[in-house]
Amino acid sequence: MKPMRATIRSVLTAIALCLALATPLHTSAAQETVPDGPTTAPTSAAETHDLAGLVSRLPKASYNEKSELAGAIAETGNPRVELILSSFSAGRLQATKEGRVVIALKDDGPYEDALTGDKLGMMEGIRLKKVRVNNRLRGELHGLVARLALSSPDASIRRHAARETFDAADPDSLPSIEKALSRETESDIAETLRQARAAIILKNGVVDEEGQLAAIETLRDRGDLEALNALLGLDKSDNLVLRESAASAVRSIKRTLEYWDVAQNVYYGLSLGSVLLLAAIGLAITFGVMGVINMAHGEMIMLGAYTTYVVQQVLLAVAPSLMSVSLIISIPAAFIVAGGAGILIERTIIRFLYGRPLETLLATWGLSLILQQAVRTIFGPTNKPVVAPDWMSGAFQLGQLTITSSRIWIIVFSMIVLAVLMAFLKYTHFGTQTRAVTQNRKMAASMGVRTNLVDALTFGLGSGVAGIAGVALSQIDNVSPNLGQSYIIDSFMVVVFGGVGNLWGTLVGAMTLGVANKLLEPFAGAVVGKIVVLIFIILFIQRRPRGLFALKGRFVDA
Amino acid sequence: MKLWKSALAGFAMLSATTAAHADSDTIKVGILHSLSGTMAISETTLKDDMLMLIKQQNEKGGLLGKKLEPVVVDPASNWPLFAEKMRQLLSQEKVAAVFGCWTSVSRKSVLPVVEELDGLLFYPVQYEGEESSRNVFYTGAAPNQQAIPAVDYLMEQEGVERWVLEGTDYVYPRTTNKILEAYLKSKGVKDEDIMINYTPFGFSDWQTEVSKIKTFGSAGKKTAVVSTINGDANVPFYKELANQGIKAEDIPVVAFSVGEEELAGIDTKPLVGHLAAWNYFQSVDTPANETFIKEWHDYTGNEKRVTNDPMEATYIGFNMWVKAVEKASTTDPDKVIAALPGTEVPNLTGGTAKMLPNHHITKPVLIGEVQDDGQFDVVWETDDLVAGDAWSDYLPGSKDxxxxxxxxxxxxxxxxxxxxxxxxxxxxxxxx
Amino acid sequence: MIFHRLKHISWDLALGVYVTLLVLAIAVPFFNLVVPEGSAFHLSTYMVTLLGKYMCYALLALALDLVWGYCGILSLGHGAFFALGGYAMGMYLMRMIGPRGVYGDPVLPDFMVFLNWKELPWYWLGFDIFPFAMLMVVLVPGILAFAFGYLAFRSRVTGVYFSIITQALTFALLLAFFRNDMGFGGNNGLTDFKDILGFDIQSDATRSGLFIVTIAALAAGFAICRAIVGSKLGKVLLAVRDAESRTRFLGYRTDRYKLFVWVVSACLAGVAGALYVPQVGIINPSEFAPANSIEAVVWVAVGGRGTLAGAILGGVLVNIFKTWFTGALPEFWLFALGALFVLVTLLLPRGIIGTALHYREKHLEKKASEDNAFDEIAPEQPHDEAQEELERAGA
Structure with a gap:
């Protein structure tokens, strides 16, 4: 291998030489630093300090060579290294045909020279080629950048960098980690650094047995999947003591993780439940309160999701600075769009069909087909991208639970919607009228309630809430004409299971079904889990034909 | 009774309208792609692609001195309807060849009809193999032209040792994963380093599955996901990956069913670095491809319309058919079928596609990384063209x-x- | 009095149905097989299979009308029984392929070979015997309907709730049949059939034969349904439909009556499915899709529920409309279907035949009252569940 590599390097050096010669700007520098003869390696002192030579070789190098070059670039200690390497990993390091390497400061420019930092403007008309990176290289680059960032004065950058060094577990980082540890003041960053050191030690066995045992302890205390990952590498170690110690640490971590696993599944269940709740809550109003089978309910959700898309497109064109709050703007917009559509449907179709629930079912099903095709005609059949704002992407750890931001927001959001809706029905004048009409239509009418108006507004309310659900669902599902269809059956199951005409029932129903589904899924599989839940609902309805929380009273004559 | 009569009259009209076209000055070409229903999202593009190719051919003077006439029908993503429409194209419209189908089940549905009526079908989508019909020409990739090179890449270039085979529960993923499993084992990968998992169509709640992948990937070995997840389920899958913080550097996902068109519906920023294996990418920099993309944009009048692998396969299939018809000097399916093997046409990636005696073609295999603009950047490609293999060497039932x-x-x-x-x-x- | 008159009116309607079916059964094979292909009067094989498919749909619509039109049970899951019958037939046809599959395995279907199945699962046994398979065509949907109906009717799950759980049923089956581990070929389903009872399934003669059998099954189904609704049992069913509680108070075990028609209807749907499969050449889980079942409901609604002949007419008409539309204006098909749903429920709640009968009845009444002005005329009774539902809701 060795001689082979040396040959490759010499060839490369020659190429670099040619390139350097071809680039007038750097001619003198390159000539100085590329001595002739096959013994030269990129790590030689003369070359490591020549950033220009290294960078200029990047565009034509293979991935393995790029990896070596990147290491050498990091060694130079040049102040531009961090920017060069981070741009490289982000795919913003680009080269002109002549071999000049530039950095794109944003996706489509402006550009600056990678070495000098000279501003180059938009470089229009010049054909740029990206210096290619693949995943392995990107991982290494992140490690290198993190190593450099360990000495940043900003604690949050250091914290991030410490995590990155843990993930990269690059033995070359060890000296930088030691150095960073010696002056780190934030205890949590220091802890991460110690763990990173431990992971590197275990991976590469760079210290004695005692040091390795200490490293195992450090990782045992960390106790998460990454620690497990690092520890499992030891199960083939020749050292019996180490192997035993690592195995016991692995067992202990696995045991704790099992408990966390159940909790994690419950969280997933609650998250699924909140999605179901959002999807079903509008239906609970139209079906539960009004007795109307609205098969177009799913399409109201879809309208909400498309409203989100449109709002984002408009904001992007008109006020890009508002993009981060686009979802918040979408909520009232979706409510109005879907609610308006709901009122329109109620006035033109449903009001003629009161008291004939099965026919409402057919008419609204037909309506749902029309709405789907209309959206398909207007927006096209393909999925539409809805951008997630920063505050809704990513995840954080709570103990060993991974809490994804988008999901936790959806849970919170569904609870807010439920609470607002309940308060609305309970404390407002309109809410009182709605409940009166639900409980006894004739009586309410004789007391002077305009049941027609109440019907229209209630239907609008239910549809509007479905539209709001669409805003939330656009974050986790496809925004496509079929969006609504995938939720309609689930929504009906939730409402029927929870009991009609009772929002508490909807809440309990949604959460029960969500958690049951997610607890079944790990061992039964997604499909069987769902089938089991469906059969359970079918059988449950036999026991309690009116659902979990049935309204009692004379009006529900069974 | 009157109604019955009018119903019968309707029938008479129906049969009259479908049988009326018998213009011998044109050559009819059938296009059998769903324009409504769940598959419209993918197949509509191929219909447009075919219409463009036919228009171009007509501008070049047609074929055998006659104009080509496209006959478009809509099987509406309904599998029995595919068979019915295929029969309509072959026996009523008397088309010279049919270009169509996307899903395996639609191909399986039309297969008996094509064979019974001795028609000619060009199938442009990557599929699971395990099929070879005299009347069907497969211009998409067989598993050895997509799945196996992708796995090779991950093993050699990214050092992957542990594998998650994640797929939608239907025949393409099932077969592909069976082949990959056997292939990986033949490369010395152990049972415990392979996890196979199936989810239903349109699956949207990926929390548990993704966390399973995360756990599986934490065993001290570099892990990758080989995804045969279909269509709509992909968006929530990638969203969940991004949300749970799985980056391409940690656990790369290589997909066989995610192309430019699918990415158009996703915010691709969190996906950068994930991979796809195809035989064509829009980003491939060749003069032929540049022309093709330009023509496509001109034809559709939309600068943003992307091109994808099945479009290239359609392009190759159409050109091969044209060449074979010219060679046979007739559109008679029997003669064209005989003329097709050995036909060579240029593909869009700078090589040549050759029709093999097993009715599959030669293709290069490209591995692309997702970029933040929804395109793929080719990070690796095979040195030579790979010949499509109808029957996998890695399945016990078909290795002989x-x-x-x-x-x-x-x-x-x-x-x-x-x-x-x-x-x-x-x-x-x-x-x- | 109304019953009497309905019976009278529906007899010439029924005669019309029988005559039309007979004409079709003779004419279609004649124009397909006897008239030479070049002739303008030749009926293509494509049309024969298309007509055969419509007749299967008509039988499904008939089955649905029996429970919905006469007993007020709206099933949104009849597609499940249809598909189960189809799968039973499909399994028989798969077994008949024998060693002619691509792998040449004498017993296992192709999809089992390439998924490495070693032997036939137990539930596939016996399907190579035609009478057994035909028994299963009726029995499997029948038993499922019995179990489901027994539970549901006993616990008095009615109206919308019943509709929704039938939808859950077919949805659960859809998910189950999509699973490849179930051993029914997953999404690809069962296809590539070779022959039925030794006859080549692709020959024109076999297709015509299947068409005649389908017509016969439809006629038989029609006769059975007529017999049921014309009997005393049928009157009880109508009573259940219009006021179930009152019927129960009168001492009728309504759940048993409902269960009976429910099971009969499921068996008919199974037969329709079984005849559908050899004619279209494939059975796949998408037949279980809830949307299919709902579409079948609209056929009945268009034709006129509670008229039997209307269901047949609706099943055929809507599907002709669909064939034409998906060919001519594919982009607008869903708009048309959707509009059909809405308009029929709003403007034509009785359906085509129902409306025709209604006007004829009115005409007769008017004539009768003109003839004898002093005769007491029964007030118009809207006999749908609307009345019942209104009473129930206390509205």
Whole structure:
């Protein structure tokens, strides 16, 4: 291998030489630093300090060579290294045909020279080629950048960098980690650094047995999947003591993780439940309160999701600075769009069909087909991208639970919607009228309630809430004409299971079904889990034909 | 009674309208892609692609001195309807060839009809293999032209040792994963380092599955996901990956069903670095591809319309058909079928596609990384063209089978499923 | 009095149905097989299979009308029984392929070979015997309907709730049949059939034969349904439909009556499915899709529920409309279907035949009252569940 590599390097050096010669700007520098003869390696002192030579070789190098070059670039200690390497990993390091390497400061420019930092403007008309990176290289680059960032004065950058060094577990980082540890003041960053050191030690066995045992302890205390990952590498170690110690640490971590696993599944269940709740809550109003089978309910959700898309497109064109709050703007917009559509449907179709629930079912099903095709005609059949704002992407750890931001927001959001809706029905004048009409239509009418108006507004309310659900669902599902269809059956199951005409029932129903589904899924599989839940609902309805929380009273004559 | 009469009258009209076109000045070409229903999202593009190709051919003077006439029908993503429309195209419209189908089930549905009526079908989508029909030409990738090179890449270039085979529960992922499992084992990967998992169509709640992948990936070995997840389920899958913080550097996902068109519906920023294996990418920098993309944009009048692999396969299939018709000087399917093997046409990635005796073609295999603009950046490609293999060498049921419709390797008789062990042609053909 | 008159009116309607079916059964094979292909009067094989498919749909619509039109049970899951019958037939046809599959395996279907199945699962046994398979065509949907109906009717799950759980039923089956581990071929389903009872399934003669059998099954189904609704049992069913509680108070075990028609209807749907499969050449889980079942409901609604002949007419008409539309204006098909749903429920709640009968009845009444002005005329009774539902809701 060795001689082979040396040959490759010499060839490369020659190429670099040619390139350097071809680039007038750097001619003198390159000539100085590329001595002739096959013994030269990129790590030689003369070359490591020549950033220009290294960078200029990047565009034509293979991935393995790029990896070596990147290491050498990091060694130079040049102040531009961090920017060069981070741009490289982000795919913003680009080269002109002549071999000049530039950095794109944003996706489509402006550009600056990678070495000098000279501003180059938009470089229009010049054909740029990206210096290619693949995943392995990107991982290494992140490690290198993190190593450099360990000495940043900003604690949050250091914290991030410490995590990155843990993930990269690059033995070359060890000296930088030691150095960073010696002056780190934030205890949590220091802890991460110690763990990173431990992971590197275990991976590469760079210290004695005692040091390795200490490293195992450090990782045992960390106790998460990454620690497990690092520890499992030891199960083939020749050292019996180490192997035993690592195995016991692995067992202990696995045991704790099992408990966390159940909790994690419950969280997933609650998250699924909140999605179901959002999807079903509008239906609970139209079906539960009004007795109307609205098969177009799913399409109201879809309208909400498309409203989100449109709002984002408009904001992007008109006020890009508002993009981060686009979802918040979408909520009232979706409510109005879907609610308006709901009122329109109620006035033109449903009001003629009161008291004939099965026919409402057919008419609204037909309506749902029309709405789907209309959206398909207007927006096209393909999925539409809805951008997630920063505050809704990513995840954080709570103990060993991974809490994804988008999901936790959806849970919170569904609870807010439920609470607002309940308060609305309970404390407002309109809410009182709605409940009166639900409980006894004739009586309410004789007391002077305009049941027609109440019907229209209630239907609008239910549809509007479905539209709001669409805003939330656009974050986790496809925004496509079929969006609504995938939720309609689930929504009906939730409402029927929870009991009609009772929002508490909807809440309990949604959460029960969500958690049951997610607890079944790990061992039964997604499909069987769902089938089991469906059969359970079918059988449950036999026991309690009116659902979990049935309204009692004379009006529900069974 | 009147209504019954009008119903019958309706029938008469129906049969009259469908049988009326018998214009011999044109050559009819059938296009059988869903324009409504769940598959419209993918197939509509191919219909437009075909219309563009036919228009271009007509501008070049048509074929055999006649104009080509496209006959478009909509099987509406309904599988029995595919068979019905295929029968309509072949027996009512008398088309010279049909370009169509996307899903395996639609192809399986039309297969008996194409064979019964001795038609000609060009199928442009990557599929699971395990099929060879005299009347069907497969211009998409067989598993050895997509799945196996992708796994090779991950093993060699990214050092992957642990594998998650994640797929939608239907025949393409099932077969592909069976082949990959056997292939990985032949490369020394142990059972405990392979996890196979299936989810239903349109699956949207990926929390548990993704966390399973995360756990599986934490065993001290570099892990990758090989995804045969279909269509709509992909968006929530990638969203969940991004949300749970799985980056491409940690656990790369290589997909076989995610192309430019699918990415158009996703915010791709969190996906950068995940991979796809295809035989064509829009980003491939060749003059042929540049022209093709420009023509596509001109034809659709939309600068943002992307191109994708099945479009290239359609392009190749159409050009091969044109060439074979010219060679045979007739559109008679029997003669064209005989003329097709050996036909060579340029593909869009700078190489040449050749129709093989097993009715599959040669293709390069490209691995692309997702970029933040929804395009793929080619990070690796095979040195040579890979010949499509109808019957996988890694499945116990088919490893001894070969297909040769010229009869060269099957003892002189053309055969789609010839058992090299018993030296017999299996199945229906054996009974005759 | 109304019953009497309905019976009278529906007899010439029924005669019309029988005559039309007979004409079709003779004419279609004649124009397909006897008239030479070049002739303008030749009926293509494509049309024969298309007509055969419509007749299967008509039988499904008939089955649905029996429970919905006469007993007020709206099933949104009849597609499940249809598909189960189809799968039973499909399994028989798969077994008949024998060693002619691509792998040449004498017993296992192709999809089992390439998924490495070693032997036939137990539930596939016996399907190579035609009478057994035909028994299963009726029995499997029948038993499922019995179990489901027994539970549901006993616990008095009615109206919308019943509709929704039938939808859950077919949805659960859809998910189950999509699973490849179930051993029914997953999404690809069962296809590539070769022959039925030794006859080549692709020959024109077999297709015509299947068409005649389908017509016969439809006629038989029609006769059975007529017999049921014309009997005393049928009157009880109508009573259940219009006021179930009152019927129960009168001492009728309504759940048993409902269960009976429910099971009969499921068996008919199974037969329709079984005849559908050899004619279209494939059975796949998408037949279980809830949307299919709902579409079948609209056929009945268009034709006129509670008229039997209307269901047949609706099944055929809507599907002709669909064939034409998906060919001519594919982009607008869903708009048309959707509009059909809405307009029929709003403007034509009785359906085509129902409306025709209604006007004829009115005309007769008017004539009768003109003839004898002093005769007491029964007030118009809207006999749908609307009345019942209104009473129930206390509205």
């Amino acid at each position: 089978l070969i297909s040769d419709w010229t009869g060269g390797e099957t003892g002189g008789t053309p055969c789609g499923n010839y058992d090299t062990k018993t030296e017999k042609c299996l199945g229906l053909k054996a009974m005759h």
